[in-house]
Amino acid sequence: MSKDQPQHGENGATRRDFLKLAGLLTAALLPACRRVEEYIVPYRTGPEWNIPGADISYATCMPHAQGAVPLLAVCQEGRPTRLHPNPEYPDHSGLDAITQATILDLYSPQRATAPTFHGRPADPAEFEGAFAAWSRNVRENGRIGFLFHQAQSPVREALIREIRQKNPNARFYAWEPLASHEEQALAASIAPGTVQTCHLDQASRILTIGRDFLGLFPIGPNRAFSLGKTPEGEHYAHPQGQYAKLTKLYAAETDYTITGGIADNRYPLHPDETATLIHALAASLHQLTGHPDLAPYGSEPLHGTPLHRWAHACMEDLHRHSGESLILLAPEAPASLHRVVLTLNVILQATESTLTFHRKPENPIPYGDLLLDLRQKTIETLFILAPQDTFDTLPELHAALRDTPIESIRLAYYDNDLLSAHCTWTIPATHYLEEWGMEYDPSGRLCLRQPMILPLHDSASELEILSGLIGSKGKLITAGNAPNNLSPAYHRTRKTFNLLLGIPAYEQETLWQQTLRQGYTSATAYPAIHTIPKPPAHAIPPGALKPGIALLRRPWSYRAYDGRYRRNLWLQEMPDPVSGMACGDAALLSPELAASLGGKTEGLQTLTAAIRTTHISCPALPYPGIPHNTVILPRHIDLPGSRLQAFASSLRLSPLPRRTEAIHPPTILRGSVEHAPQLLDAPPGTTGQPPTLNLADRTPDTREQWGMSIDLNICTGCNACLIACRAENNIPLVGKQELIKGRDLQWIRIDRYLRHRPGASSPTLQSVPVACQQCEAAPCESVCPVNATVHTDDGLNAMVYPRCWGTRYCSANCPYKARKFNFFDYAKASEADTKYQRNPNVTVRSRGVMEKCSYCVQRIVQAKARHRSGLMQGTGERPSTELELTEDMLRLPHGAVQTACQQACPQQAITFGNLLKLAKPSATYNAQSSPRASRLLDNLGTRPRTAYLSRYSPPPNRD
Numbered sequence: 001m002s003k004d005q006p007q008h009g010e011n012g013a014t015r016r017d018f019l020k021l022a023g024l025l026t027a028a029l030l031p032a033c034r035r036v037e038e039y040i041v042p043y044r045t046g047p048e049w050n051i052p053g054a055d056i057s058y059a060t061c062m063p064h065a066q067g068a069v070p071l072l073a074v075c076q077e078g079r080p081t082r083l084h085p086n087p088e089y090p091d092h093s094g095l096d097a098i099t100q101a102t103i104l105d106l107y108s109p110q111r112a113t114a115p116t117f118h119g120r121p122a123d124p125a126e127f128e129g130a131f132a133a134w135s136r137n138v139r140e141n142g143r144i145g146f147l148f149h150q151a152q153s154p155v156r157e158a159l160i161r162e163i164r165q166k167n168p169n170a171r172f173y174a175w176e177p178l179a180s181h182e183e184q185a186l187a188a189s190i191a192p193g194t195v196q197t198c199h200l201d202q203a204s205r206i207l208t209i210g211r212d213f214l215g216l217f218p219i220g221p222n223r224a225f226s227l228g229k230t231p232e233g234e235h236y237a238h239p240q241g242q243y244a245k246l247t248k249l250y251a252a253e254t255d256y257t258i259t260g261g262i263a264d265n266r267y268p269l270h271p272d273e274t275a276t277l278i279h280a281l282a283a284s285l286h287q288l289t290g291h292p293d294l295a296p297y298g299s300e301p302l303h304g305t306p307l308h309r310w311a312h313a314c315m316e317d318l319h320r321h322s323g324e325s326l327i328l329l330a331p332e333a334p335a336s337l338h339r340v341v342l343t344l345n346v347i348l349q350a351t352e353s354t355l356t357f358h359r360k361p362e363n364p365i366p367y368g369d370l371l372l373d374l375r376q377k378t379i380e381t382l383f384i385l386a387p388q389d390t391f392d393t394l395p396e397l398h399a400a401l402r403d404t405p406i407e408s409i410r411l412a413y414y415d416n417d418l419l420s421a422h423c424t425w426t427i428p429a430t431h432y433l434e435e436w437g438m439e440y441d442p443s444g445r446l447c448l449r450q451p452m453i454l455p456l457h458d459s460a461s462e463l464e465i466l467s468g469l470i471g472s473k474g475k476l477i478t479a480g481n482a483p484n485n486l487s488p489a490y491h492r493t494r495k496t497f498n499l500l501l502g503i504p505a506y507e508q509e510t511l512w513q514q515t516l517r518q519g520y521t522s523a524t525a526y527p528a529i530h531t532i533p534k535p536p537a538h539a540i541p542p543g544a545l546k547p548g549i550a551l552l553r554r555p556w557s558y559r560a561y562d563g564r565y566r567r568n569l570w571l572q573e574m575p576d577p578v579s580g581m582a583c584g585d586a587a588l589l590s591p592e593l594a595a596s597l598g599g600k601t602e603g604l605q606t607l608t609a610a611i612r613t614t615h616i617s618c619p620a621l622p623y624p625g626i627p628h629n630t631v632i633l634p635r636h637i638d639l640p641g642s643r644l645q646a647f648a649s650s651l652r653l654s655p656l657p658r659r660t661e662a663i664h665p666p667t668i669l670r671g672s673v674e675h676a677p678q679l680l681d682a683p684p685g686t687t688g689q690p691p692t693l694n695l696a697d698r699t700p701d702t703r704e705q706w707g708m709s710i711d712l713n714i715c716t717g718c719n720a721c722l723i724a725c726r727a728e729n730n731i732p733l734v735g736k737q738e739l740i741k742g743r744d745l746q747w748i749r750i751d752r753y754l755r756h757r758p759g760a761s762s763p764t765l766q767s768v769p770v771a772c773q774q775c776e777a778a779p780c781e782s783v784c785p786v787n788a789t790v791h792t793d794d795g796l797n798a799m800v801y802p803r804c805w806g807t808r809y810c811s812a813n814c815p816y817k818a819r820k821f822n823f824f825d826y827a828k829a830s831e832a833d834t835k836y837q838r839n840p841n842v843t844v845r846s847r848g849v850m851e852k853c854s855y856c857v858q859r860i861v862q863a864k865a866r867h868r869s870g871l872m873q874g875t876g877e878r879p880s881t882e883l884e885l886t887e888d889m890l891r892l893p894h895g896a897v898q899t900a901c902q903q904a905c906p907q908q909a910i911t912f913g914n915l916l917k918l919a920k921p922s923a924t925y926n927a928q929s930s931p932r933a934s935r936l937l938d939n940l941g942t943r944p945r946t947a948y949l950s951r952y953s954p955p956p957n958r959d
Helices: 015-032 099-107 126-137 154-166 184-187 222-230 259-261 271-289 292-297 307-321 333-347 368-374 393-401 462-470 488-501 505-518 569-571 592-597 720-726 735-738 779-783 809-813 830-835 859-871 900-904 923-928
Strands: 056-062 069-076 078-087 144-149 169-176 193-197 205-209 248-253 265-268 326-328 355-359 383-384 407-413 425-428 437-440 448-449 549-553 588-589 605-611 614-622 630-633 644-647 652-657 705-709 751-754 764-770 788-789 797-799 909-915 946-949
Touching: 056 448, 056 505, 069 099, 078 099, 078 720, 078 830, 078 900, 099 830, 126 144, 126 154, 126 383, 126 462, 144 368, 154 437, 154 462, 154 488, 184 193, 184 333, 205 271, 205 307, 222 549, 222 652, 248 259, 248 307, 259 764, 265 307, 271 292, 271 307, 271 333, 271 549, 292 333, 307 326, 326 333, 326 488, 355 720, 368 393, 407 448, 437 488, 448 488, 448 505, 462 488, 488 505, 549 569, 569 720, 592 614, 605 644, 614 630, 705 923, 720 900, 779 788, 779 809, 900 909
Parallel strands: 144 169, 144 383, 205 248, 205 326, 248 265, 383 407, 407 425, 549 630, 588 614, 705 946
Antiparallel strands: 056 069, 069 078, 193 355, 437 448, 549 644, 588 630, 605 614, 605 652, 705 909, 751 764, 788 797
16 A cells, blocks of 8 residues: 555655646746747739739639640739639539649749759859750750740740741750641541540540540530539539430440449450451441441451440440530540541541530641750750650660760759759749740630749740740840849730731730630631541451450550659549549459459559569559459559550469558449439439428528539549549648548549449449538547537538537537547648648648538638629619618528639539529529439438439440
C-alpha cells in the first residue's frame, strides 16, 4: 500500500503546490498569447467596376493539341481561383478534371522562376547578351532550329513565316507524344487539311474501336451523347421516358477506358486483333449490302470465332440503323485502318447525318526530323519552345543533346525538368493564364487567350520569345517589362486577329472587344466539304495473333494526360476513374491470366517481366475485362526502344512486400449487380417515386427546398465533379502518407461497381458518386453533442465549424460515410500549393473539424443576393419599404443556382434545384419523379435529398 500511495513528504511537493506553480507561470505567459498583428494593404486605385469579395469571370482558352478549350477564369481581387466552362460557347459541355486542375499549376512552388545557364542562375546582363546573340543569329541566316508542341495557333504560324523570310536556314520541328493518324487518312481519302466532325446527338448506334471519346480524346460535346442516353429527354420533362429510342454504344478495346465502362456492349480486344475486327466488320457489311467497295472482304468467315460473331451481331444492328450509325477508331491506329472505317461509315450513310467533313487552313510550315538533323549536325542552335515536361518518352532527344555540341535553349515550366539538365540555357515559361494568344478550336472558331494576372515570375511565353528573336532590338520583352505591361504577344495577337477576319479599321476595336468578352468568334469556322471519301485501293489483311503474352504500354494517363500534368497534386490525389487508385498506377491484367501465372485473381500484387535482356517490375491489379494474354502497363514504365508493345519472355506475379493503401484501390467494389440492384440495373417503371418532403418537424421554407439528382445512365466517373468540388470548397491536399491511412478529405467519393450481365462479352463499369445526402432525418444531427451539424429551413444539413469539437460521433453514425475529418491542419501544411487558389467565400477548416458536402451553400446565398438585387433594380425610384414582394417573386428561378459539380459535369449527369411541386417544376423535381429514381439506403428512414436515376441498358447482343 505504501508503495502505491507514497506520502507527500517523500517527494517534497504536493499536487496543490504544482497547480499553484503552473497557475503562476500561465499568468506570467498569458500577455504574450495575443493575436499576431497583420496589415491589409488595400488598392491604391481600385477598378471602378470591382466589388470587393465578388467573383469576376473572364473568357479565355487553354491551348491543346486537339484544339483550344474555351473556358471562364474566375478571379477575385485580381487573383484567378477557379476555372469554369464558358456557357456561351456553342459546344460547351462542362469542363474535364485535367483542365480544371491546371489552375493549381499557376501557383505551383515547383515552377521555374529565373533563367539558368548550365543549371546555375544566370546573371541578367549575361542573359541579355546571349539573347541578343541569338537574335542576330536568327536574322543573319544562322543554322537555327525550333521545337514546338502541336497547337492550332495562327499567331505562332505568322511568326514562323516571318522567321523563314528572314532566315531560310531555320528549321522547325513538332513533337506530340500522342500521335494521331486520322488527318493522314482524311487527306488521302478526301483532301489535305480535312477534319471530321461527329454529331453524337444524331447517332442512335455507335461503335468505338479503342477510342475513349468520353474521356481524354473527345470528338464533340459529351452532352450530345448524354441526350441520347436520357429516356426522359432534356430537363427530364417526360418522366415515363422513351426507352426504345435510347442510344446504344458498342465498344471494342484493349485497355479499360471510361467510354468502355459506360458501353452497353463491350468486347475485350487483343492488341493484335484490331485489323481482324475491322476486317470482320467489312465482311459483315458486304454480306448485308453487297457493296462493291467491300468486295475484297467477301470471303471472310462470319461466325468462326467469338470476335467474328460479335462483329457480325454489332454490324447487323448498325446496318438496321443506317443513317443513325457511327463507327469511331482510336486516333493512334494506322491510317490504312482509318480509311477502311471511313468507307464503312459512308456505306452506313453516316456522312449524311452523324459525320461531316470540314477543311481547315493548310499549314505551309514543313516540320522536319529533329533527331536526323541533330545527327547530321544540320543545326547549331536549338530552341525547345515546348515547356511541358513530355519528353520522358523520347530518350533519343536526351542522348542527342547530351552528346551533340550544340547550344540548346529550353523554355521550361518546372525546375529540375528532365530535359533541362541537358540544355545550355533554360527560360521560365508562363502559364496560359498569364499570357496572350489565339488558337483554333476543333471546329475552326478562333478563341482568344488573355492574361488573368501578370506573370508571377521572371518568365516568358513562346510568342514573346519568337517576337524578341525577330525584333531589331534583339531584346526579350515580356509582360513584366513592357510599357503598360502590354506584351508583344498582345500586339501580335491583335494583328493576326484583324488579318484573319479582314476587318475594316473602323470596326476593329468593336469586334476585338466583343470577341474578348465572348472568348471566341464563329466567323472563322471551318467550311463544310461535301465530298464522299475515296475507298482504299487495297484491302487490309486481317491481323494475326502472335504467341506469348503482350505487354502494352499505355501512353496516356487520366491523371497526367501525356505526362505533362504528373506534378499536379490535385490530379495525383484524384482516384483513377477505372481502377480507383490514387498516388500511383499499376499494370492491369485479366484474373484468368493472373491465376495462370500463380497469382491471386484480385488485389494488388507485384508483376515482374523479362523482355529479352530488359527486366521491369511494377504493381499489378487483376481486372475483369482485360483481354487474355495481355498486360496493360502504366505510362511511366519504359519498354525497350521506347516501344508501346512488346512480348514478355517470362512473367510472374508475387505478393507485395507490404500493403500500400495509397496504391491499392480502396473504393473499387467488385461483384455482381446485386450489390445495389435499384441503382445499377433497374427495369423502367419499378423503382421511381416522386420526391416526398416531410417538413412537419420544423418551420418549412415555402420558397425553396433543395435537392439533387444524379443520372447513373450517363455518369462516367470522370472525376470532373471531384476536382470542381475541391477547387470551389478549399479542400486541402493531405499527401500520400495520409492517403495510405485513409484520411483523404474529398467531399465526393466515387464508388465503382463491375456489372456482369448475361450474354455480355465483358463486364461494364458503373460509377456512383457519393457525397452527403442531405438527409431529412439525418442520423448525424441527433448524435452531435454541441449542435455543430444542424438542419436549415430550406433543407440543408449544415455544418457550423466554430462549434465542432471533433468528437466524430456524426461520422460514426453516417450510413453513407460521407463526412471527412481534419486529423491535422492540412490547410496550413499545403499553403505553398493552394494558398493563392483558395475561394474566399468558403471557410478554410482547421485541425479537429469535421467537414462534408454543403450543396455549395455559398452559391445559394450569392444567388439569393443577386436575385433580390435584380428585384430592387426593377422597381425604379420606389423605396424598398413600399415594395410588395410575393413568395413567387422571391423564389429563385430554376437554374439560378448551380453547384460546382453540376456546372463542371461534362455529361450533365447532375441536376440541382427546388424539390417543391410548383406550377413549372424544376428539372430536379422531374428527375426525382422518374421511374428510374431511387435513394441510397432509403430503407433506413434517413430520407435523403439526393436521388439516383438507375442505369438502363438495352439487352446485349449475344456472341
